[in-house]
Amino acid sequence: MLKIRLIPSLLLREGRCVKGTQFCNFRDTGNPVTAAKIYDAQGADELLFLDITASTQKRNILFDVVGRTADECFMPLCVGGGIRTVEDIRKLLLVGADKVSINTAALDRPEFINEAAQIFGNQCIVVSIDVKQKENGKYEVYSDCGTKARGLDPVKWAKEAVEQGAGEILLTSIDREGTRKGYDLELIRSITNEVEVPVIASGGVGTLQDLVDGIKKGGASAVSAASIFHFTDQSIIKARTYMREAGLDVRSMEIR
Amino acid sequence: MIGIIDYGMGNLRSVSKAFELIGAEVIVSGDTNELVKADKLVLPGVGAFGDGMNNLRKLGLIEFMHSQVMVNKKPLLGICLGMQLLAEKGYERGENKGLGFVAGEVKKFDMGERNLKVPHVGWNEVKFKEEGLFRGIKSGSCFYFVHSYHLICKEPKDAIGTTEYGYTFTSAVNKGNIFGTQFHPEKSQEAGLKLLENYLKR
Numbered sequence: 001m002l003k004i005r006l007i008p009s010l011l012l013r014e015g016r017c018v019k020g021t022q023f024c025n026f027r028d029t030g031n032p033v034t035a036a037k038i039y040d041a042q043g044a045d046e047l048l049f050l051d052i053t054a055s056t057q058k059r060n061i062l063f064d065v066v067g068r069t070a071d072e073c074f075m076p077l078c079v080g081g082g083i084r085t086v087e088d089i090r091k092l093l094l095v096g097a098d099k100v101s102i103n104t105a106a107l108d109r110p111e112f113i114n115e116a117a118q119i120f121g122n123q124c125i126v127v128s129i130d131v132k133q134k135e136n137g138k139y140e141v142y143s144d145c146g147t148k149a150r151g152l153d154p155v156k157w158a159k160e161a162v163e164q165g166a167g168e169i170l171l172t173s174i175d176r177e178g179t180r181k182g183y184d185l186e187l188i189r190s191i192t193n194e195v196e197v198p199v200i201a202s203g204g205v206g207t208l209q210d211l212v213d214g215i216k217k218g219g220a221s222a223v224s225a226a227s228i229f230h231f232t233d234q235s236i237i238k239a240r241t242y243m244r245e246a247g248l249d250v251r252s253m254e255i256r
Numbered sequence: 257m258i259g260i261i262d263y264g265m266g267n268l269r270s271v272s273k274a275f276e277l278i279g280a281e282v283i284v285s286g287d288t289n290e291l292v293k294a295d296k297l298v299l300p301g302v303g304a305f306g307d308g309m310n311n312l313r314k315l316g317l318i319e320f321m322h323s324q325v326m327v328n329k330k331p332l333l334g335i336c337l338g339m340q341l342l343a344e345k346g347y348e349r350g351e352n353k354g355l356g357f358v359a360g361e362v363k364k365f366d367m368g369e370r371n372l373k374v375p376h377v378g379w380n381e382v383k384f385k386e387e388g389l390f391r392g393i394k395s396g397s398c399f400y401f402v403h404s405y406h407l408i409c410k411e412p413k414d415a416i417g418t419t420e421y422g423y424t425f426t427s428a429v430n431k432g433n434i435f436g437t438q439f440h441p442e443k444s445q446e447a448g449l450k451l452l453e454n455y456l457k458r
Binding site: 002003005040043046067071072075076093095096099118119120121122123167168196197198221253254256 | 268269270273274277302303304307337373374375376377378379380381392393394397398400402403404420421440442443444445446447448449450
């Protein structure tokens with residue numbers, strides 16, 4: 001059977017890894033290719049690159065970083081950030097990405113998901129949904145790196161994205177992102193209950209138990225984390241062992 | 257030399273870098289004059305069945321592959337969409353004719369009442385006899401998959417690897433000099449690199 005995926009994510013800005021809290025206050029966390037190689041060696045199931053480079057002149061650095069990573073890490077790479085056209089996707093796939101994550105462009109024009117899925121197959125198209133909880137407790141979708149409220153309910157948007165051809169949903173709680181307070185399980189469950197495609201839980205992992213909860217309580221197919229691997233002594237290896245001991249069907253690294 | 261067939265369906269750089277890492281000399285091209293120099297061919301690919309066949313046709317690669325693989329018996333490894341295109345027919349967005357190198361058809365996962373998500377994305381176990389393409393790899397090792405369709409072989413003996421997802425499906429094929437993996441060896445870390453090495457040293 002399909003294994004539960006453990007996916008470290010790397011936030012990129014102008015070719016460097018950064019990490020923030022709730023999409024703000026970013027600090028430098030090193031060279032992305034070096035970080036990727038470590039995750040690869042530790043047996044991460046997939047790598048997620050999310051580029052937040054604001055300057056369009058410097059956006060080409062992303063292609064270089066993805067290319068250099070793919071040349072050395074023979075594992076699945078998903079790349080997102082600033083993707084607006086079919087050409088952007090094609091360029092990323094050509095340098096070695098396997099999947100792309102689309103956020104703002106999909107919200108601006110949902111048919112873009114369909115167009116991309118028609119050309120590259122829906123398994124290639126991940127729709128990233130960033131969510132904040134409002135004061136009344138309701139959830140709302142945000143775009144543009146969490147700066148723009150879209151007045152959309154995440155469940156409704158996730159369903160539409162899947163109808164348009166999204167192969168996976170990357171679901172991030174902005175409120176939890178970088179806080180290490182655990183996933184927003186209620187949010188994750190609301191989406192996993194309603195869509196047929198795999199959901200990658202993101203935002204808030206602080207303990208290895210949070211990863212287990214994302215799967216067991218949230219119903220996610222994959223769990224993503226960043227801070228816990230950047231800023232604590234928890235590694236992919238420890239996380240995998242912990243998840244296996246909790247009864248989750250994670251991948252065995254023994255091939256001989 | 258390994259000739260990686262470039263027909264505009266993505267994912268070529270990882271395949272070529274993986275072969276380079278294990279010591280192969282590699283050319284990546286869609287030009288038959290270049291590809292003819294290779295002694296082994298690889299057909300990678302990500303995307304839809306019909307687009308894949310159309311692109312191969314436009315580049316004159318269908319006839320080329322037929323003469324190289326079926327007549328001259330050059331080894332060919334199809335990866336993911338590349339394995340699916342080996343079949344006689346595919347049903348992704350309408351019915352399309354395939355290369356017809358392996359008897360069988362490519363159909364979408366039929367989950368029926370099963371609550372399983374399609375596309376089948378991620379790491380899954382492959383069961384096989386530990387020989388040929390899988391020499392030195394333990395049966396049941398995990399490989400990386402990303403697909404919604406799979407090949408159904410007419411001849412059971414052509415199916416050399418199987419995987420469970422709702423039901424058992426064929427995840428690797430071999431017929432003489434023709435090989436195919438539904439999973440991505442170039443994205444399957446250690447197990448995948450070993451498989452590519454087995455193909456290279458065959």
